[in-house]
Amino acid sequence: xxxxxxAGPAALPLAVLERAQAEFVDFRDSGMSIMEMSHRGAIYESxxxxxxxxxxxxxxxxxxxxxxxxxxxASTQFAMIPMNFISAGQVGSYxxxxxxxxxxxxxxxxxxxxxxxxxxxxxxFLAIPELSTxxxxxxxxxxxxxxxxxxxxxxxxxxxxxxxxxxxxxMSSDILSRSxxxxxxxxxxxxxxxxxxxxxxxxxxxxxxxxxxxxxTIPTILRxxxxxxxxxxxxxxxxxxxxxxxxxxxxxxxxxxxxGIEAKNRDKAGLLYNHIDGSDxxxxxxxxxxxxSIMNVTFRMQSEDLEKQFVKAAELEGFVGLKGHxxxxxxxxxxxxxxxxxxxxxxxxxxxxxxxxxx
Ligand code: PLP
Numbered sequence: 258x259x260x261x262x263x264a265g266p267a268a269l270p271l272a273v274l275e276r277a278q279a280e281f282v283d284f285r286d287s288g289m290s291i292m293e294m295s296h297r298g299a300i301y302e303s304x305x306x307x308x309x310x311x312x313x314x315x316x317x318x319x320x321x322x323x324x325x326x327x328x329x330x331a332s333t334q335f336a337m338i339p340m341n342f343i344s345a346g347q348v349g350s351y352x353x354x355x356x357x358x359x360x361x362x363x364x365x366x367x368x369x370x371x372x373x374x375x376x377x378x379x380x381x382f383l384a385i386p387e388l389s390t391x392x393x394x395x396x397x398x399x400x401x402x403x404x405x406x407x408x409x410x411x412x413x414x415x416x417x418x419x420x421x422x423x424x425x426x427x428m429s430s431d432i433l434s435r436s437x438x439x440x441x442x443x444x445x446x447x448x449x450x451x452x453x454x455x456x457x458x459x460x461x462x463x464x465x466x467x468x469x470x471x472x473x474t475i476p477t478i479l480r481x482x483x484x485x486x487x488x489x490x491x492x493x494x495x496x497x498x499x500x501x502x503x504x505x506x507x508x509x510x511x512x513x514x515x516x517g518i519e520a521k522n523r524d525k526a527g528l529l530y531n532h533i534d535g536s537d538x539x540x541x542x543x544x545x546x547x548x549x550s551i552m553n554v555t556f557r558m559q560s561e562d563l564e565k566q567f568v569k570a571a572e573l574e575g576f577v578g579l580k581g582h583x584x585x586x587x588x589x590x591x592x593x594x595x596x597x598x599x600x601x602x603x604x605x606x607x608x609x610x611x612x613x614x615x616x
Contacts, residue, residue, distance in 0.1 A: 260600045263578035264407055264553065265430070266450040268595040272511075273504045292497040301496055305489070308503035312462070315506060315514055319439040323468065325461040325481070326489040326499050331357075331429045331448040333479075334459060335364035338425060338444070341471045341481050342398045343369030350374040350393035352417070355382035355406035356584060361427060365401075374400055382409045384545040391417040399423045399443060405431035407451075408582040410555030410589060411548040416441055423467060431552045432460070433509055434594055435519040443467050449498060451552075452594050454505045457498035509594065518594055525592045525601040526551035532605045539612045543587060557587040564588055567611055574607055 261268040284291040287300055294301045309324040316322075327333070338361075339349050348370035351362040354377055365371035372394040375386040393400045400419040405412040407430040416424065416437070423443020432447040439445070444463040450456035461468075461481075468481035477483050483491050512518045530549060533540040533556050543555040558564045564587060568580050581587035592601055 260574075260576045260603055261578060261596065262576065262590040262592065262600075262604070264451070264582070264589065264591040265448070266456050267452075267578075267591055267593050269454070269501075270505065270508045270595045273501070273508050273595075277501060277504055291500050294496070296490060296493055296496050302490075304500050304503055305494070305496075308499055308506060309489075311503060311506040311510070312460070315433065315509060316439045316462070321465050322439060322462055323465050323485055324489075325463065325468070325484045326494050326502075327459045327461055327484060328457065328495055330456075330459055331427055331446055332360070334427070334446040334461065335361040336368055337479050337481070338399070338401070338446075339365040339367075339369035339371075340475050340479060342423075342425075342467075344398065344472075347396050347398040348372040348394050349399055349401055350397040350422075351401045352376075352386060352391055352403070353378060353382075354385055354403050354411060355409040356582075357406055357408070357427060357429070358401075358403040361401060361403065369398075372397060377411075380545065382406065383411065383543060384548040385411050385413050388415065388417045393419060393422060397422055399425045401425045401427070403427045405429075405434075405550050405552050407553050407591075408555075408585055408589075410544045410550045410553040412550035412552065414547070419443075423464070430591075430593075431550070433515060433518065434522050434552055436515040449502055451591070452505075454502035455498050457495040458502060460502070505595075512594075521598065522551045522592070522594065525596065525598055526554060528598075528601050528605055529554045529590060529592065532608055536608070536612060540608060552591065552593055554590045554592060555581060555585075555587060556589075561586065563615065566615070570611060571604075571607060576604060576607060579604075 312324050343349055349365040350372045352375050353373055362371050374393050375391040377384050377386045399422050404426050425444045426442055428445050429447045430451050433452050446461045449458045468485045471480035471482040509518055533542050541557050571579050579588055581589045
């Protein structure tokens, strides 16, 4: 298999792919694949419910939370959040940390009203703002954060206190990568395609009181209460993707849950950042050290030309996905949960080799 550092869709655990392959054609002696089954049947529904329960269990079974499986990616959540939560005269308060926070903010502007609670624009979005500088507007319906900026390679070490309003987080690129307290949040959302499974399903974890009743003026499919009241079976769910999420969640349990996976992720990120920092400037970390992401390691070399040569040489050795996002350039190694330590070690060895031959 390739050394896969893609930013998303991203690597899946080999054990999960193999298990899914073994039951691909005939799921639990039903004579059909799970993707050929009715989503109203007992077999599919048991997988659907199991995935919700497993996710809450990994998060410590917080009281009063519901898991929703939705479609349209995190990008649809950008629009649904303001549509569902901002009433007349209110705004959503957003912490501007980079490219994805900006996309969420722009949707709130269209669908209600948006306020900047803090920004790291002055640092070119290469740091997370100090928590003490984050202030929601007086008329804010919620405070929105992007827990990990996939493109810039920054991540919150701790989350701000949103006081009496709900804290909402886009965790698309770091959900289930580390332990955190769900009770701090009113709503968390994530496209599955980085840490949870294949693309096609978006996971929402929300306080039930927030999603039990939505404004009746918005389209049915875009209301949280539609999905809440119908256990995410209002319309046909992306059943195969949800099945795969359940398999990935089983795998996370086998890694020792969130504490186990966090230790592995910190080892991987530590190896790479130490390599970068110890390379005498041949490689240079992009994000401020205190805001560095353990999921997306962004770095640069002395010239774009050298970066191009690096990516090309790496590809020849089986390393995939190391080019930085087209909007910022440079290099990026996405080391999500499913990327094994061995792949990161192989990359570090390759970087060493490249430096010796070029430096
Ligand atoms: N938010 C973050 C932090 C992301 O990294 C991405 C995709 O890379 C998105 C949102 C958009 O997700 P989707 O493509 O599922 O709409």
